[in-house]
Amino acid sequence: MTISTTGMTSVSNTVERIKTTLGDDPDLIVHDAPEATVVYLCGLIDISRLEREVLTPLSEAGGGFSIRNSTMHRAETIETAVKSLLNGSALLIRHRDLSLLTVNLISMPHRPIETPDSEPSVRGPHEGFTEMLAVNVALIRRRLVTDKLRVKSWMIGSLSQTEVRLLYLEGTASPEVVEEMARRIGAIKTEAILESTHVEECIRDHPYSLFPTMLSTERPDVVSGSLLEGRVAVLVNNSPFAIIAPYQFWTAFQASEDYYLLTGSATFVRLVRAISMFIALLLPSLYVAITTFHPEMMPTNLLLSIAAAREVSPFPALIEALLMELTFEALREAAIRLPRIMGQTVGIVGALVIGQAVVQAGIVSTPMVIVVSMTGIASLMIPRYNMTFPIRILRFLLLFMAGSLGLVGILFGLFLIGIYLTGIKSVGVPYLTPIAPLRLDGMRDLLIRLPLFSVIRPAEASIASKPPEADALSPRHENEGGSS
Amino acid sequence: MKAARFLILLLPMLLGGCWDRTEINDQGIVQLTAFDAGDKPGSYQSLVQVALPKKISGQASSTGGGAGSTSSLPYMPVMVKGTGLDDMMVELEQRISRNVILAHRRVFIVGEKLARRGIEGVLDSISRDPDQRLRAFFVVARGMTAAKLAESEYTLEATKEEALRELIVRKMKVPSTFRDVFANSAEPGIEPIAAAFSRGSDGQIRLKSIAIFKDLKLVGYVDGYETIALLSLLGSDDPYGVIKVRYPGAEGDVAIQVNKLKIERKVAVKEGVPAFRFRVRATGRVTGNTAGLDLGDAAVKEKLDVAMKQELRRLYLSLFDKLQTKYKADSTGLGQLVYRNNPKAWKKLEPEWDEVYPRAAVAVDVDATVTQVGLMGAPFFLPEDEVNK
Incomplete structure (x- = not known):
């Protein structure tokens, strides 16, 4: 009776042991073939490949143990064997010496590459990441065909064993940033990672902050662009969202489409977006502040029109604003959860019927409905979904400030927000770069979009990725003649 | 926690301001x-x-016609x-x-x-x-x-x-x-x-x-027309008004709308006595021609310019006459002109300005041209022989 390296005495013992470890999983198939017993978890394996590469060669005229698969490995312990089973391998228990060999036949179900829903664009690639890490990395490798693209990998999550990869361009990304990100990822200790947000929350600066300090995107072209700018990307298995760091406030107002439209068009869109940001944040507060605290600031005719509309309304302006804003937010959230067919209806119902009815009933005044809808539209202009939240939340804060202190209150609120934002950093880079600290060469991609032929290294300067003392370590100057 | 400190500082501000709030x-x-x-x-x-x-913005009240009481x-x-x-x-x-x-x-x-x-x-x-x-x-x-x-x-x-x-x-x-x-x-x-x-x-x-x-x-x-003169003296170069000019040897008037009036103001003080000189540059547009003149004719236009000059000059002088002698009010700022040009002289003149002003000598030079005569020189409806030359 041979005793194998695994300490088992027979094939059936081994199989028993494996079954116990997996808890009698009905998916575990045990197949007796000449020369070896094949064990696998069906659903994780490509059965046709199993037939072709393993079972057929085994059953062919005997003597030889020739498996037509190049990934055959020896497993030393039952635990490693079970692990590879779970990772899509078939396990062969050789009758002769009870050795365990694993053959990788992985074929897990996955979604094909589709247009990213959260970041559509008219002009530009329509590929979006999927949940398979290998596919995602491949999408990036297709765009950055260079040996300078480096990948580091971790397995995180005791129960999920999720692979997390860090990508960066050697020579472009700052070594401190890479090191810091690697350190942070390596330090994550958790049971399971279900979505890249989990990773993001563990590694971001200011974990309680309202403002996102890392970018998440579903588009490979955004990731490639960011890598070219010297940022690093984190890809998480089972998540179509990649995380990019460091991140500035102003990046939230740049859409990838800006780079695919011509200069003039892109600049125009950016300017409209900039105005929309202020409208989304300030319009309700300004309306409340000026009509109740500073009527002398408005042109007389406008004041009279608004006064006429507000004669009927029983609520003070602040309460009206809060009411309508909350309704709008509720509508917005509801629209996400509804099945597609009903989404349209809710839009029409919400906007027209409720707005109209509420005004005609004399509960809310017409100017308020106008203000709220304009604010809503403006906030939809913000390209990055996770940046809409701080703006929406702060809008309420500013409303309260406006309602109690008028324009002074709004200014005060803006000061507070400004002070807070200038104090945040994202992986060592101040959040409001290139406005604060002011870097003029970063400004060319901020509000206007200068033609790409005039930008040698876009926004390389915009990530002040080095603290002033570490300037000497700038890799750009050392590695001349970088990748094309 | 930092946030708590923030909030504690913030809350009194919110409580403190509301009393200034007035709904529209x-x-x-x-x-x-x-x-x-x-x-x-x-x-x-x-x-x-x-x-x-x-009522101003015309929003229909839901009660419709109203009782007619107010x-x-x-x-x-x-x-x-x-x-x-x-x-x-x-x-x-x-x-x-x-x-x-x-x-x-x-x-x-x-x-x-x-x-x-x-x-x-x-x-x-x-x-x-x-x-x-x-x-x-x-x-x-x-x-x-x-x-x-x-x-x-x-x-x-x-x-x-x-x-x-x-x-x-x-x-x-x-x-x-x-x-x-x-x-x-x-x-x-x-x-x-x-x-x-x-x-x-x-x-x-x-x-x-x-x-x-x-x-x-x-x-x-x-x-009347003197308002044009007054306003131009006060700096407005966009007068509103039409002056009527008499063309020598013709019956009827030519009405000229003055487009532009630019005034150059000069003052010279000699031995404590100020002398004012105004240089008026005016251009005009003919809006009415009841004298039946052929305004396309260059000679006619020259005479018209002269007539316009005279009329404007008359206006200005009549304005000053009114202001100086009748009202004795320095509305056009003659004293201000002296003050700005020659403060020393003004210092001496100021206490007696009420007597000096009515007697101040004002000279007006007018430079006027008619630059636009409308679509055509002579009125369309007159036969050729009735047009005055």
Whole structure:
């Protein structure tokens, strides 16, 4: 009776042991073939490949143990064997010496590459990441065909064993940033990672902050662009969202489409977006502040029109604003959860019927409905979904400030927000770069979009990725003649 | 935690501010004040129009036609009497159920009687209160009380205030805001003027005169074509008005609208006696030709230019005659001209300016051309032989 390296005495013992470890999983198939017993978890394996590469060669005229698969490995312990089973391998228990060999036949179900829903664009690639890490990395490798693209990998999550990869361009990304990100990822200790947000929350600066300090995107072209700018990307298995760091406030107002439209068009869109940001944040507060605290600031005719509309309304302006804003937010959230067919209806119902009815009933005044809808539209202009939240939340804060202190209150609120934002950093880079600290060469991609032929290294300067003392370590100057 | 400290600092701010808050429908927006002299000297009466926004913006009230009890005026008139602006203000507050907001009052009418009596009392409180709108138009009601002007019918505009204001802004651009009145009365060597509205025999209001003040009392009016001259002397280069020119040897007039009037002002002081010289550059456009002239003819045009020059010169001289001898008011700023050019001389002249001014020598040189004659030279309807050459 041979005793194998695994300490088992027979094939059936081994199989028993494996079954116990997996808890009698009905998916575990045990197949007796000449020369070896094949064990696998069906659903994780490509059965046709199993037939072709393993079972057929085994059953062919005997003597030889020739498996037509190049990934055959020896497993030393039952635990490693079970692990590879779970990772899509078939396990062969050789009758002769009870050795365990694993053959990788992985074929897990996955979604094909589709247009990213959260970041559509008219002009530009329509590929979006999927949940398979290998596919995602491949999408990036297709765009950055260079040996300078480096990948580091971790397995995180005791129960999920999720692979997390860090990508960066050697020579472009700052070594401190890479090191810091690697350190942070390596330090994550958790049971399971279900979505890249989990990773993001563990590694971001200011974990309680309202403002996102890392970018998440579903588009490979955004990731490639960011890598070219010297940022690093984190890809998480089972998540179509990649995380990019460091991140500035102003990046939230740049859409990838800006780079695919011509200069003039892109600049125009950016300017409209900039105005929309202020409208989304300030319009309700300004309306409340000026009509109740500073009527002398408005042109007389406008004041009279608004006064006429507000004669009927029983609520003070602040309460009206809060009411309508909350309704709008509720509508917005509801629209996400509804099945597609009903989404349209809710839009029409919400906007027209409720707005109209509420005004005609004399509960809310017409100017308020106008203000709220304009604010809503403006906030939809913000390209990055996770940046809409701080703006929406702060809008309420500013409303309260406006309602109690008028324009002074709004200014005060803006000061507070400004002070807070200038104090945040994202992986060592101040959040409001290139406005604060002011870097003029970063400004060319901020509000206007200068033609790409005039930008040698876009926004390389915009990530002040080095603290002033570490300037000497700038890799750009050392590695001349970088990748094309 | 830092956030907690933030919040603790923030909360008192939120609690502390609300008392300044007034909803719009608790604000009574005063659009127009008509200020008159009361029966006894030292007493005033004022008519205040408080806007009713609903009626102004024409929003249909849900009750439809209305009972017809209250008038369908877009404002509520309130008449207040008192001996000073402060107690009049108090009484006004007692009568209006909202906060009185003066910041949107754009027209302030003063009746003729009060203007002749003197407007210092009115001007003081206006210059004091920060809520008062300095760009409001200060206007004189000629030949009637201010209240009468404020109540007269004007169907074209929704509110009376808009009517009066637009007339000034759009037609005769008189620098007649409070700011101008204050500036001109404080500055040495110039007197304030104001737009003066009068009522024609048909009861409709019109703006055709300028009120002349001296020492903050109304002394007279300048109207008709002389307003063009006066306004141009005050710096307006966009006169509104048409002058009628007599062409020598022709019956009928040529009406010329003066497009541009630029004035060069010069003063020379010799031995304490100032001599003024004005150089007027004018261009005009022919708007009417009842003399049947062929304006395409170069010789005709030359003679027309000369006639225009003479007419303008006559206007200016007649204006100065009125201002100097009749009203003795330095509304065009002759003293200011001396002050700016020769402050030393002004220092000596100032105490006696009241006597020097009426006798000051004013010379006017006019350089006028007609630049546009319209579509064609001679009137279309005249046969060839009736056209004057």
